Structure formats: structure tokens, C-alpha cells
Amino acid sequence: MSTTGRVHGVVLDSRRKPICDATVLIEEGEGDHPDIATLSNERGEFTLAELPTGAYRIVAFSPTGAKASADVLVAAPDKSEVTLMIVE
Amino acid sequence: MARKILQDGESDALDSVWSDEHDEASGGGIDGGEGAGADSATGASDLVGVESVPEYVALSSRATVESGGTTLFDEYEGEPVDADFADEPEFFSKIARALPRIIRTAKKLAGNPVIRSAVKGLLAAKGINLESVEGEEGDTDSDERLGSLLEVVIGADDRVRIDPATGTPWSGVCSLNILARNGQRFIGTGWMIAPRCVITAGHCVHIRTAGGFPTHVDVMPGRSGASMPFGSVRGTRLAALGRWISHGDRNFDCGCIILPRVPRNAAGAAPFQFRYAAASEAVIRSRALNIAGYPGDLPRTPPPPRGSAMYFHARLAKAVSATAITYDIDTAGGQSGSPVWHLQISVRTALGIHTNGSPLGNSATRITPAIKAQLDLWKAAGA
Known part of the structure; x- marks a missing residue:
């Protein structure tokens, strides 16, 4: 079984308020990852897990369609943190 | 029931584990036990002889199993055995006009x-x-x-929006809203093989890092944005393969949702149901692979919200291994669980379950004879 890590993050608006129901997924990545998307919770938080170690670009879409992305390095078994700020 | 059928190493892996029989706290429920017989009422299974499973439509009459326990891959011939799926013209709505x-x-x-x-x-x-x-x-x-x-x-050409998604085979592709045991929410895709049975990726119905089996999965066949022609049916009876649950083994990333009732549209019709088969590498490579699902990055200009609209794409296989099919078909997060199918004349035969994205090629869990036998059992449970 491959060694995997996870990305925990938060989706914020330009006023640094959490965005709920943002769709978050991997846009690009080095590893062979599950092709599933997640939704941010009321605190804007999300987790993408079971990611093979490597570099990934995480993208978040607000419910209105605005987008933000960030590059993150996953190093198993650590949890990588990322903040995605969406400017509507 | 004959038992010595599956390939070496696959027997334990193909124990199906049901959400309502699985004790997450103890990590139990995945032992299955070779002594237990298949339960046709619940679909719970242990080792199941392939020859005990009714030969499925679009399979050749060739025996699937040789004596001595060696499993052969069926070669389906693509010739429609009956015409019940050929009566509904399937084209994109704009083209249809x-x-x-x-x-x-x-x-x-x-x-x-x-x-x-x-x-x-x-x-x-x-x-x-x-x-x-x-x-x-x-x-x-x-x-x-x-x-x-x-x-x-x-x-x-590129990913194509399917709107509306009420025709064949689109109505059999389902948008999934997943509520994990830890409260996290996911979106995925599934496909109907029986009136109440939805096939999807194992990681859509058992998420190890989010509490195991989800609390529920809302299934919306033929969804197109806010339009849900078959409504939304909440599934709580879920199943995944033991090897996926215990090891997260990508080769066994396959699961199902048994719905409490048949989804129906306003006219009372049920969604399309895909056929499926374990095909040889030559057959898999012989024609374009089709995928339809609910990518989280589309549409580019909402509404509807991203992940709520069906998109379609097709390409030839890039590589075929014993347990996976790799392709350059465009996919994105949210399409896990999508059907990967062949079309010949009017017969659509699923050969894989889309599960993974990768820069080296996106990929599906290949429907092997052992996986097919499991799908047969799940299908019976959701008949």
C-alpha cells in the first residue's frame, strides 16, 4: 500500500470570512489520487485524504462560481495545511 | 455451490461488507468467513462461484472458468441479445431537435x-x-x-454537458451527495445496474479517513443542476469490498448503494440500467471508452453549481492492467464512481468504475470476473 497524507484547509472570502459549501478538489497532482470532491463546512474547512506524497494544486469554487487555487506539498503521514482565499 | 473459482488472492478481497453489518469501532465485519454461504436476500457474500452467477447479457457463451481454479476474462461480443435497451433513441438534447x-x-x-x-x-x-x-x-x-x-x-472533442440527462444511458448515471460519518461532505458519481442498486467507487461508500461507511448517500439519477427528474433517494445500505475497507487497496475500489425504493420520474419510469461485463484487454482496447459523471470543476460559469451537472467524454484506453484501466479521458474530482463503458450499436456495457485521477492517466477499477460476480450479487440485492 502506498504511503499517503492529507490536506486540511480553509476557504475564505476577501474579508477572511469562511465560505461554506465551496467545492474543493485536486486540479493537478503528482500522485494517483481518488477523484472525489469535497464541500467546505460552515467554518470553511475541508480535508482531502488518501493522497500519495507529492505536489498538488488544490482548487476551490465558491457557490457563486468564483475560484481560488493553491499549491501544497503532501508529505505522509503529515497533514498539510492550506488557505484558499476566494475573491468574488 | 462451487467455490474454487476466483483467482488466487482474490477470495478474501471480494468479501462484501455491508454498512449495517459492519462494526467500525471493532474494525470487524470484514472477515466474511469462507464457511458462510451467500445470502441472496441481503447480498452479503463470501466466496461465490462464478458459474453460479447467471451469465449476463452481452457475454459470450464461452465458459468463464476453467477447471483448476483459473479464471478467464469473458469476452463480450457486443451483439445485442435483446432489444429492450435499443428502443430509446439517445442523443444529446440539442442534437435531438x-x-x-x-x-x-x-x-x-x-x-x-x-x-x-x-x-x-x-x-x-x-x-x-x-x-x-x-x-x-x-x-x-x-x-x-x-x-x-x-x-x-x-x-x-472535450467534456460535453448532458442536459437534460433523462435519456439513455444518462438517466442511469447518478449524482451522489455523501455525508460522511464525521460530518464531512463529498460529491461523487454512481450508476444503476438494477432498479435499486447503484454502483460506485469504494471510496464513495467507505471513507476510512472520515469514519468509514457514510451516514447516508443521496442518489440523484439523471440530475442536471436543479433538475432531478427521478428525485433524490437517500441510501443508507452501503457495501464495499473487504480489501478496500481493510487496506484501501486501489484494485478493489468498488462499492454499491442499495436504495430503499426505486427512483421514478413523473411518468413512473425507472432510470436506465447499465449492463456490465468482465472483458479481455483486447476487447477493452477495441473501441472508445465512454465516461459520464459529475465533475466538481464544471460548469465553468454557474449556475448550476459546480458538481451538479453531468458531463461526458470518450477516448480509447491508454493502458490495461489485470485490475485497472487507464485512459486520457478528462475527469475531475466528483467523477469517482462513474461508469466506464463501451457502446456498440445500442448496447452499453460497463467495463470499469472510474476511481482515480493522475497526471499519468486517469483510471478505473477494472471489472474482472471476480468483481463482476460481486456486482451480480449486489444487483440481486437491489433488484
Whole structure:
């Protein structure tokens, strides 16, 4: 079984308020990852897990369609943190 | 029931574990036990002889199992065995409105050797073999042949929005809203194989890092944005393969949702149901693979919200291993669990379950004879 890590993050608006129901997924990545998307919770938080170690670009879409992305390095078994700020 | 059928190493892996029989706290429920018999009422299974499973439509009559425990891959021939799935013309809605004119034109063009050669060249540049989407020699049903051609040609261009998604096979593709045990929410895709049975990725129905089996999965067949022609049915009876649950083994990333009732549209009809088969590598490579699902990155300009609209794409296989099919078909997060199918004439046969994205090629769990036998049991549970 491959060694995997996870990305925990938060989706914020330009006023640094959490965005709920943002769709978050991997846009690009080095590893062979599950092709599933997640939704941010009321605190804007999300987790993408079971990611093979490597570099990934995480993208978040607000419910209105605005987008933000960030590059993150996953190093198993650590949890990588990322903040995605969406400017509507 | 004969038992010595599955390939070495697959027997334990193909124990199906049900959400309502699994004790997450103890980590139990995945032992299955070779002594236990298959439960046709619940679909719970242990080792199941492939020959005990009814041969499925579109499979050849060739035996699937040799003596001595060696499992062969079936080769389905693609010839429609019956016509019950061939009665619903399937085209994209916008095309459907112009269909009579398109058909007349296509009939004329198809007979023109110059046009035919040019189209072949264009398709070859896209990695598509025109012969793979045409009918059998002597087939005169040009409408069906055109339908086959359109599905692949359009898919080869780029991901294509399916709106509405009420026709064949689109109504059998389901948007999934997943509520994990830890409260996290996910979106994925599934596909119907029986009136109450939805097949999807194992990681859509058992998420180890989010509490195991989800609290529930809302299933919306044929969804197109806010339009849910078959409504939304909440599934709480879920199953995944033991090897996926215990090891997260990508080769066994396969699961199902048994719905409490049959989804129906306003006219009382149920969604399309896909056929499926364990196909040889040669067959898998022989024609374009089709995928439809709910990518989280589309549509680019909402509404509807991203992840709520169905998109379709098609390409040839890039690589085929014993347990996976790899392709350059565009996918994105949210399409996990999508059907990967072949189309020949009017018969659609799923050969894989889309699960992974990768820069080296997106991929599906291949429907092997052992996986197919498990799907047969899940299908019986959701009949």
C-alpha cells in the first residue's frame, strides 16, 4: 500500500470570512489520487485524504462560481495545511 | 455451490461488507468467513462461484472458468441479445431537435467514400477508430449506427454537458451527495445496474479517513443542476469490498448503494440500467471508452453549481492492467464512481468504475470476473 497524507484547509472570502459549501478538489497532482470532491463546512474547512506524497494544486469554487487555487506539498503521514482565499 | 473459482488472492478481497453489518469501532465485519454461504436476500457474500452467477447479457457463451481454479476474462461480443435497451433513441438534447435532418445528411455522407475517409482520418487523429463505433457488417440500422457515432465523436472533442440527462444511458448515471460519518461532505458519481442498486467507487461508500461507511448517500439519477427528474433517494445500505475497507487497496475500489425504493420520474419510469461485463484487454482496447459523471470543476460559469451537472467524454484506453484501466479521458474530482463503458450499436456495457485521477492517466477499477460476480450479487440485492 502506498504511503499517503492529507490536506486540511480553509476557504475564505476577501474579508477572511469562511465560505461554506465551496467545492474543493485536486486540479493537478503528482500522485494517483481518488477523484472525489469535497464541500467546505460552515467554518470553511475541508480535508482531502488518501493522497500519495507529492505536489498538488488544490482548487476551490465558491457557490457563486468564483475560484481560488493553491499549491501544497503532501508529505505522509503529515497533514498539510492550506488557505484558499476566494475573491468574488 | 462451487467455490474454487476466483483467482488466487482474490477470495478474501471480494468479501462484501455491508454498512449495517459492519462494526467500525471493532474494525470487524470484514472477515466474511469462507464457511458462510451467500445470502441472496441481503447480498452479503463470501466466496461465490462464478458459474453460479447467471451469465449476463452481452457475454459470450464461452465458459468463464476453467477447471483448476483459473479464471478467464469473458469476452463480450457486443451483439445485442435483446432489444429492450435499443428502443430509446439517445442523443444529446440539442442534437435531438435537429436529428431528422442530421440523419438524412449522415446517411448521404456515410455513403460517400471521400467523406468517409476524411472522417476516419480526423477520428484517428483523436485516437478513435471509426470501425469501433460502427455496426456489424451488413447492419442496415443507420439510425443506431449514427447514434453510436455521435456519442463518440462528440465525446472526443472535450467534456460535453448532458442536459437534460433523462435519456439513455444518462438517466442511469447518478449524482451522489455523501455525508460522511464525521460530518464531512463529498460529491461523487454512481450508476444503476438494477432498479435499486447503484454502483460506485469504494471510496464513495467507505471513507476510512472520515469514519468509514457514510451516514447516508443521496442518489440523484439523471440530475442536471436543479433538475432531478427521478428525485433524490437517500441510501443508507452501503457495501464495499473487504480489501478496500481493510487496506484501501486501489484494485478493489468498488462499492454499491442499495436504495430503499426505486427512483421514478413523473411518468413512473425507472432510470436506465447499465449492463456490465468482465472483458479481455483486447476487447477493452477495441473501441472508445465512454465516461459520464459529475465533475466538481464544471460548469465553468454557474449556475448550476459546480458538481451538479453531468458531463461526458470518450477516448480509447491508454493502458490495461489485470485490475485497472487507464485512459486520457478528462475527469475531475466528483467523477469517482462513474461508469466506464463501451457502446456498440445500442448496447452499453460497463467495463470499469472510474476511481482515480493522475497526471499519468486517469483510471478505473477494472471489472474482472471476480468483481463482476460481486456486482451480480449486489444487483440481486437491489433488484
